Every structure is written in structure tokens, then in C-alpha cells.
Amino acid sequence: MNVHGGDILAETGEEVVGMSAVERTAAAEGLEQELFTINFEPHHPATHGVLRLLVSLEGEVVRDLKPIMGYVHTGIEKNCEDKSYWKVIPFVERMDYLSYFFNMEAFCGCVERLLELEVPPRAAYLRVIHMELNRIHSHLVWLGTSALDLGAMSMFFYCFRDRDRVLDLFEMSTGQRMHTRYFQVGGVFEDIPTGFAHNLKAFCAEMPSRLDQYEAILNRNEIFLERTRNVGVVPRERLLELGVTGPLLRAAGEPWDLRKVAPYEAYGDLEFNVPVGTVGDGYDRYRVRVQEMRESVRIIEQALDGLPEGAWIADDRKFVLPPRDELSTSMEALIHHFKLVTEGFRVPPGEAYFPIESPRGELGCFVLADGSAKPARVHIRDPSFSNMQSLRDMCMGGYIADLIQNLAMLDPILGGTDR
Amino acid sequence: MPDAPGLELIAKELNDAAEGSVLGTYHEHGQACLIVNPDRILDVLRWLRDSPGQEYRFLSSLHGVDYFPAEPRFGVVYELLNMPRVERLRVRAALADPGPDALPELDSCVPVFPGAEFPEREVYDFFGIVFRGHPDLRRILMPEEYVGWPQRRDFPVGGEPVIFTRDEPLMPRWYE
Amino acid sequence: MATGGAELEVKREKLRAHAPLDEPAPITDLRVRQIRARDLLRGELEGPDLEQHVEESVLTTTFQKALGWGRANSIFPATFGLACCAIEMMSIVSPRYDIARFGAENMRASPRQADLLILSGRVSIKMAPVVRRLYDQMLEPKWVMAMGACSSSGGMFANYAVVQGADKFMPVDIHVPGCPPRPEAVVYGFNKLQRMILGSPEPGWRKRYNASGTEEWAREATGDASAEEIAAYEAARDLAASHEASRSQASRGGRA
Numbered sequence: 001m002n003v004h005g006g007d008i009l010a011e012t013g014e015e016v017v018g019m020s021a022v023e024r025t026a027a028a029e030g031l032e033q034e035l036f037t038i039n040f041e042p043h044h045p046a047t048h049g050v051l052r053l054l055v056s057l058e059g060e061v062v063r064d065l066k067p068i069m070g071y072v073h074t075g076i077e078k079n080c081e082d083k084s085y086w087k088v089i090p091f092v093e094r095m096d097y098l099s100y101f102f103n104m105e106a107f108c109g110c111v112e113r114l115l116e117l118e119v120p121p122r123a124a125y126l127r128v129i130h131m132e133l134n135r136i137h138s139h140l141v142w143l144g145t146s147a148l149d150l151g152a153m154s155m156f157f158y159c160f161r162d163r164d165r166v167l168d169l170f171e172m173s174t175g176q177r178m179h180t181r182y183f184q185v186g187g188v189f190e191d192i193p194t195g196f197a198h199n200l201k202a203f204c205a206e207m208p209s210r211l212d213q214y215e216a217i218l219n220r221n222e223i224f225l226e227r228t229r230n231v232g233v234v235p236r237e238r239l240l241e242l243g244v245t246g247p248l249l250r251a252a253g254e255p256w257d258l259r260k261v262a263p264y265e266a267y268g269d270l271e272f273n274v275p276v277g278t279v280g281d282g283y284d285r286y287r288v289r290v291q292e293m294r295e296s297v298r299i300i301e302q303a304l305d306g307l308p309e310g311a312w313i314a315d316d317r318k319f320v321l322p323p324r325d326e327l328s329t330s331m332e333a334l335i336h337h338f339k340l341v342t343e344g345f346r347v348p349p350g351e352a353y354f355p356i357e358s359p360r361g362e363l364g365c366f367v368l369a370d371g372s373a374k375p376a377r378v379h380i381r382d383p384s385f386s387n388m389q390s391l392r393d394m395c396m397g398g399y400i401a402d403l404i405q406n407l408a409m410l411d412p413i414l415g416g417t418d419r
Numbered sequence: 420m421p422d423a424p425g426l427e428l429i430a431k432e433l434n435d436a437a438e439g440s441v442l443g444t445y446h447e448h449g450q451a452c453l454i455v456n457p458d459r460i461l462d463v464l465r466w467l468r469d470s471p472g473q474e475y476r477f478l479s480s481l482h483g484v485d486y487f488p489a490e491p492r493f494g495v496v497y498e499l500l501n502m503p504r505v506e507r508l509r510v511r512a513a514l515a516d517p518g519p520d521a522l523p524e525l526d527s528c529v530p531v532f533p534g535a536e537f538p539e540r541e542v543y544d545f546f547g548i549v550f551r552g553h554p555d556l557r558r559i560l561m562p563e564e565y566v567g568w569p570q571r572r573d574f575p576v577g578g579e580p581v582i583f584t585r586d587e588p589l590m591p592r593w594y595e
Numbered sequence: 596m597a598t599g600g601a602e603l604e605v606k607r608e609k610l611r612a613h614a615p616l617d618e619p620a621p622i623t624d625l626r627v628r629q630i631r632a633r634d635l636l637r638g639e640l641e642g643p644d645l646e647q648h649v650e651e652s653v654l655t656t657t658f659q660k661a662l663g664w665g666r667a668n669s670i671f672p673a674t675f676g677l678a679c680c681a682i683e684m685m686s687i688v689s690p691r692y693d694i695a696r697f698g699a700e701n702m703r704a705s706p707r708q709a710d711l712l713i714l715s716g717r718v719s720i721k722m723a724p725v726v727r728r729l730y731d732q733m734l735e736p737k738w739v740m741a742m743g744a745c746s747s748s749g750g751m752f753a754n755y756a757v758v759q760g761a762d763k764f765m766p767v768d769i770h771v772p773g774c775p776p777r778p779e780a781v782v783y784g785f786n787k788l789q790r791m792i793l794g795s796p797e798p799g800w801r802k803r804y805n806a807s808g809t810e811e812w813a814r815e816a817t818g819d820a821s822a823e824e825i826a827a828y829e830a831a832r833d834l835a836a837s838h839e840a841s842r843s844q845a846s847r848g849g850r851a
Contacts, residue, residue, distance in 0.1 A: 069559060069560060070558075070559060070560035070561060070562070073560040073561065075569065075576075075577070077570060078569055078570055078574075078576055079576060081572075081576075082576050113448050113449075114448060116448070240476065240477060240502075241532065241533045241534055242533055242534040243477065243478050243479070243532070243534030243535075244534070256502060261505045262505050350447055350448060351452075351484075352448050352450060353450065353479075353480070353498055353507070353509065355479065355507075362479060364479060364480055364498070366480065366482060366484075366496070366498075368484055368486075376486075376572075377484050377485065379480075379482045379484075381479060381480035381482070381498070385537060385538070385541075386534060386537070386538075388537065389533075389534055389536060389537055418560055419560070
């Protein structure tokens with residue numbers, strides 16, 4: 001008898017208890033079972049980060065769940081108050097460490113909103129390209145590690161092989177594989193080199209067939225279906241109450257994607273679909289994310305074809321470094337450079353909140369500026385932090401194995417949760 | 420975002436519905452913000468969530484801000500979102516600092532927005548703002564026994580000074 | 596041979612005719628090898644010839660070295676992914692930066708089964724006791740690699756929440772810098788650790804600056820350092836100070 005996600009011990013009528021003598025006796029005698037609380041330590045193999053779960057079990061059924069976070073709390077928000085705006089960018093990047101371009105975009109977008117600074121179109125397109133590449137990268141890592149959790153070990157190697165190709169592209173354009181510090185306030189740091197467009201086109205041409213291969217492994221796999229179908233279903237209204245966004249919400253049927261409803265950067269010009277699920281179980285979440293990867297490839301191709309010419313960073317020398325060749329000829333450029341590098345630019349007092357759609361949901365950045373060169377408060381609204389509140393709802397009444405699967409499909413990144 | 424006249428309308432309607440709740444409004448960079456009396460915060464949030472013209476049903480973010488040395492010192496900021504109209508509204512509950520011995524208090528909005536549970540714990544953890552009626556108010560990101568409210572402006576950043584080789588004689592045998 | 600019945604002339608040769616002791620023949624000389632093999636089979640090889648043969652064809656070693664070789668080539672890393680470096684640590688198992696060629700693809704989740712604790716990521720103050728407990732649960736011999744800047748020294752996060760280096764509460768054998776370090780850098784650090792385990796660590800800068808003896812006191816050493824080690828450390832520090840003084844004097848002299 002198999003009840004996925006259901007509560008098997010709620011009914012202790014004789015006909016539903018199993019066949020073994022022990023169970024029948026227990027039911028007959030009305031034995032009370034005690035709740036057994038175990039501690040999923042911060043270090044466990046289903047490492048999606050260091051998350052501690054206090055799970056109360058009755059047999060193998062989860063009765064209560066408390067996530068305990070903070071094991072990778074780095075005090076980034078406090079540290080940001082101490083640094084000039086330019087230096088905050090690498091700090092903020094390392095919060096949700098799989099979607100570093102999105103962190104940068106949230107912060108830079110927020111500061112640009114405070115400064116009322118226009119980002120040139122080429123920079124907007126380049127930002128979109130890098131963000132969508134980062135989305136593919138994040139989903140690939142998610143897919144590899146989740147499949148590994150569920151037992152499909154070969155998926156890990158395939159996904160990481162493709163992930164290395166994405167990181168090669170990042171290295172080509174920004175110089176670093178991860179944590180690239182590529183987005184600056186006003187645009188991007190440097191134009192893309194020759195050859196990048198060619199490599200990117202080759203990547204986009206090949207990626208859909210790779211995704212077909214991955215889907216061929218998992219989509220109709222008996223074990224995968226058994227483990228993910230109808231497991232971890234949370235109704236859509238409950239998810240909205242809890243403040244959950246991203247693929248979790250879309251898998252439950254709510255077509256909410258900030259790239260579509262409130263387009264920022266160049267998303268308004270690009271044509272893409274947003275995958276939406278129906279049931280909201282683990283299988284839907286998986287399908288939504290894989291489809292999102294396909295849509296990201298489409299976005300990148302369109303953005304690459306329509307990449308406008310022009311400057312890759314804004315012109316305003318008060319906030320943006322002048323190009324280096326001007327430093328030897330223009331005195332003003334030298335002074336601007338000096339001021340920007342030593343003190344940093346000043347932002348007039350005000351506060352702003354800038355939300356974007358990261359691979360995990362709504363990533364928002366709140367910056368309070370007090371007129372000096374350092375922000376007075378930087379707060380990142382992290383999607384994993386809010387999504388974690390739905391873990392309890394997902395796991396109640398299910399088995400422990402389902403808990404592992406729910407955690408995998410939730411896609412938490414503890415760096416973002418803990419900041 | 421509701422534009423500036425729209426914001427004033429909301430403020431007026433809110434003041435009609437709940438006396439003395441809105442202390443000010445603030446519209447800049449295309450974003451609307453209501454500054455609210457902290458004692459009426461639940462009424463304000465309920466009104467914004469339920470009244471037929473408003474319907475800000477989604478709580479995007481709940482965080483605390485320390486405006487030191489400006490008064491009132493603390494603000495608890497609620498970013499509300501109306502999904503059908505894609506409108507965002509910021510509500511700031513302006514809390515005064517009750518002095519070095521007491522902690523500022525505010526009503527918890529978990530009954531209104533269940534998704535505020537973790538963010539309120541985070542605000543408590545970092546600013547020391549106590550939320551009355553919160554189901555489980557304890558530290559979330561710092562260790563449970565930690566003393567101090569890290570994100571307040573007068574809390575030091577911490578860390579250690581870097582010891583270069585030339586400074587080592589100043590601190591002999593620091594490695595012990 | 597076609598005629599049949601021809602007499603085969605058997606000519607016995609001695610090894611020493613081909614490989615006189617004062618100028619031993621190279622091993623590549625086929626005739627020498629043949630004769631030596633024949634004598635070995637017959638049990639007639641003795642003396643210096645036997646020693647030379649054994650030296651060349653039999654691997655002898657000390658027990659320690661054999662153990663070291665075994666340990667170094669089959670390290671079981673414990674997956675301890677804390678933060679961003681964990682992603683790069685996962686990618687050393689990936690096909691491109693294969694760590695299986697060094698025998699270490701077997702990442703063990705349980706600390707009791709692991710040899711190497713790769714601390715990948717920032718160690719926050721809440722996590723430090725957990726890490727220490729995990730380290731204590733590991734069985735000897737165990738090594739620790741501090742991967743990345745955050746676990747080596749606190750990294751860019753000089754604040755209240757991050758332990759400024761895992762050195763503060765546990766012994767670390769090798770630090771790999773980077774933020775995050777490239778997988779190749781991690782593999783390089785891994786190789787260095789392997790050489791350390793084999794018993795022949797690379798002295799690195801200590802050789803260049805004549806500072807051997809300034810290594811961190813080993814875990815096994817209990818209590819204070821020995822007098823020689825302290826003397827070596829002081830000597831190295833004086834050398835560094837004199838470099839600094841001469842450099843500043845040169846700059847002062849240059850300015851004056």
C-alpha cells in the first residue's frame with residue numbers, strides 16, 4: 001500500500017494496517033508511538049548547504065520539521081555598510097553563491113535607481129545574456145545535485161560537464177569562473193571580447209540537444225517518477241501566503257515571473273515563455289526548471305542577435321570610471337578616477353527596493369543611502385529564505401525519503417538564506 | 420507603484436479607516452512609501468490587504484533599518500505587492516529607541532501574512548525589535564546564545580586586525 | 596643446421612668478463628642481462644652482482660614509505676561544502692578536473708570513513724563547533740585542506756560572524772588560496788598534500804629564504820616548541836626584519 005505524501009498512520013483501522021504481526025498487534029493494543037526527534041546535522045550528504053533540520057518522526061513519517069539556519073551567516077549586510085558602493089558589489093555577489101550575476105544585478109539596479117542613472121542598451125543586453133547564462137548554470141548545478149540526491153549519479157557528471165562550458169564562457173568574457181564582479185553601477189565592466197559571440201552561439205546551438213538527453217534520462221524514469229510524483233504538494237494559496245516565489249510558485253500554477261510582469265533591463269524586448277506547472281509536486285518543479293533552461297537559451301540567442309552597438313557602461317564620470325586611455329590626456333578624467341577609486345561615488349539620500357527574478361525566485365535589494373560614499377543599509381531579500389518557510393508544509397505527513405526529495409526540489413542555497 | 424496622487428489617496432483613506440495611523444508619505448524614484456504609527460501597524464496591513472481597492476496580498480520583504488542618528492531610530496519596512504496590478508507599496512513602521520535597557524516592540528504580522536515568520540525572526544535577531552504575538556521568536560541566523568544586536572549602527576563590524584610580518588615583533592608569540 | 600649432426604659449440608662466459616667490477620656495464624647491455632638472468636636462475640649470482648641486480652629490479656622501501664604511498668594515493672575526502680567553494684569542490688569530481696586520477700573520487704559523507712576534510716567555504720561562528728566536532732570524529736590519520744580564502748584566513752569577511760581562518764580552532768595542513776580557487780588550484784593543493792603525506796614535502800619559499808625550521812609545529816608535538824625550532828624562527832624573523840630595514844634605508848637614502 002503506497003500513499004505518497006499522505007499520512008499513513010492517521011488511519012489505524014485494521015484494514016489499512018499492514019500484514020505483519022507486529023503492526024496488527026500494535027494497532028490492536030492501541031500502542032502510542034512516541035515522536036522521535038532526529039537532527040539532520042549541518043553536514044549531511046544531501047548537501048545543499050549547511051542546513052540543520054530538527055525532524056520529529058513517528059516511524060518514518062515526518063510529524064514536525066524545524067529548519068535551523070545561520071550556519072553560514074557571514075554578516076555580509078553589516079560588512080556592506082562599511083564599504084563604498086563599488087566595493088559592496090563583490091560582497092553582495094557572494095550571498096546566493098550560485099546566482100552571482102543576479103545578486104550583482106539587484107544591487108546595481110537598486111543603486112542605479114537611487115542615482116537615476118541610465119544604463120546604455122548594450123550594457124542592458126550584455127547583462128541579460130550573462131544573467132540567463134547564470135540561470136542555466138544554476139539550474140544545471142541544481143539538476144546535477146538533485147539527481148544525485150535521488151540516486152541518479154550519472155546526471156551529476158553530465159550536468160557538471162555542461163556547467164564547465166558555461167563557466168568557460170564566463171571566463172572568456174569576465175576573466176573569472178565564479179564571482180566575477182562583472183556588473184558595475186552603470187553597466188558592465190568591460191565589453192565582450194571577439195570570439196565570445198561565436199562561442200556563445202555554438203553553446204546555444206548545442207544546449208537544447210543536451211537538455212533533450214537529460215530529459216530522456218529522467219522524464220520517464222520509473223524511479224524518478226515514483227519519487228517525485230505527487231510528493232511535496234503545497235496549494236498555491238498557501239505558497240502565496242508564505243511569500244514563496246520562483247519555480248516553486250510557477251510549478252503550483254501561478255504564472256508569476258518578474259521578467260514578464262515587470263520587465264527590467266532588456267527583458268521587455270525579448271520574446272520568451274514562462275513555464276507553469278499544474279500540480280505543484282516535485283515532478284512539476286523539475287519540469288519547470290528544465291523548461292526554463294530551454295527558454296534561457298532562446299533568450300540568449302535573441303539577445304545575441306539583437307545586441308546593440310555602443311558603450312557598455314554609462315558615461316557619467318561622477319559614478320563610472322573613465323576609460324584608461326583618457327587618464328594620460330585629460331586632467332578631469334584623472335581627478336574623477338582618483339575620487340572614485342579612493343572615496344567612491346556619493347549617492348544622494350534615499351531608499352530604494354529593486355526586485356529581480358533569480359533562479360530561485362524574487363531577489364530584491366533594498367539600499368538606504370545617506371548621502372555619503374557608503375550605503376547605510378543594504379538588505380537583500382533572498383528567495384531561499386522565504387522559500388524555506390514552505391519546507392515544513394511540504395514535508396508534513398510524508399516519509400523521510402520524501403523530505404530529501406523536497407529539499408532537493410526546493411533548491412535552497414544556504415548562502416542566500418543566511419547571508 | 421501607485422503614483423504620488425494615488426499614494427496620497429491611499430494615505431487619506433487609511434487615515435479615515437484607522438485613526439492616526441499614517442504619519443507621512445514619501446514618494447521617490449518611482450516608489451511609494453507610507454510611514455506608519457507602529458501601534459496601528461496591524462490595522463494598516465489588514466486594511467491594505469483586504470480592502471477591495473487595495474488588495475496588497477503578497478508580502479515581498481520584511482526587514483529592519485536603523486536610521487541612527489535620525490529619529491525615530493528604527494524602521495520596520497514591509498514591501499507589499501499587489502500581484503494582479505503589479506503594484507508595490509512600502510510601509511515603514513517608525514519605531515523609537517526606548518533607551519539602552521528596553522527593546523522596541525511591535526505587533527507581529529504573522530496572522531496577516533504567515534510568510535513573515537522568518538523575516539520577523541531575522542529583524543529580532545539583528546535589531547532587537549520584539550514582535551508581540553510571534554509564534555516562535557528566537558534568533559534565526561546568529562547562534563542562540565549570542566548577545567548583542569549585530570545590525571544596529573552602533574554595533575562594531577568586528578573582525579581582527581591583520582598582522583603583517585613587520586608587525587609581528589609587536590605581538591610576540593601571537594600564534595599561541 | 597641443415598646438414599644435421601653439426602656440433603654446437605658451447606662457450607661458457609662469465610659475467611665478470613662482460614661487466615668487470617671497476618667499470619660495471621650498463622643495464623642496457625643485452626648480453627650482460629642475459630648472463631645475469633642465467634646466473635640468477637642457477638643460483639650462481641652472488642656478491643656485488645646480486646646486490647646490483649636486486650637494487651635494479653626489486654623495489655625495497657621502508658614500511659613508513661609504503662604506508663605513505665598507500666595513504667597518499669587513496670585519500671577519501673569528506674565532503675564538507677560550506678559555501679561557494681563547495682561548488683568548485685564539486686567540480687573537481689566532474690570529468691574535466693578529474694580527481695579520480697589521484698584516487699580521491701570516493702567522497703565519503705561520514706567523517707568516520709574519511710581522511711581529508713576539505714573545508715570549502717566560510718566558517719561562521721555558529722558552524723565552528725560543528726566543524727571541530729566533525730574533525731574530532733575523524734579517525735587518524737587525517738588531514739585538513741583549507742580551501743579558499745575564507746577558511747584559510749577569513750577571506751574578505753573581516754566581521755563579527757566569520758572565524759578568521761580555520762586555523763583558529765583546528766590544525767590545517769594545507770591552504771589553497773583563491774576566491775573561489777580554480778579546480779586546478781585545488782588539485783594542485785591536493786598534489787602538494789599528497790607529497791606531504793609521502794614524506795617529502797616541498798619546502799617552497801623556505802628553501803629560497805633559508806628559513807627551514809619555521810614550519811608550523813606539527814600536531815603531534817605536544818607542549819612547547821623545542822629550542823632549535825624557536826631559534827630557527829627567531830633567526831628567520833631577524834632575517835626578514837633586516838631585509839625590511841635595508842629596504843627602508845635604501846629608500847630613505849634614495850630620497851635624501
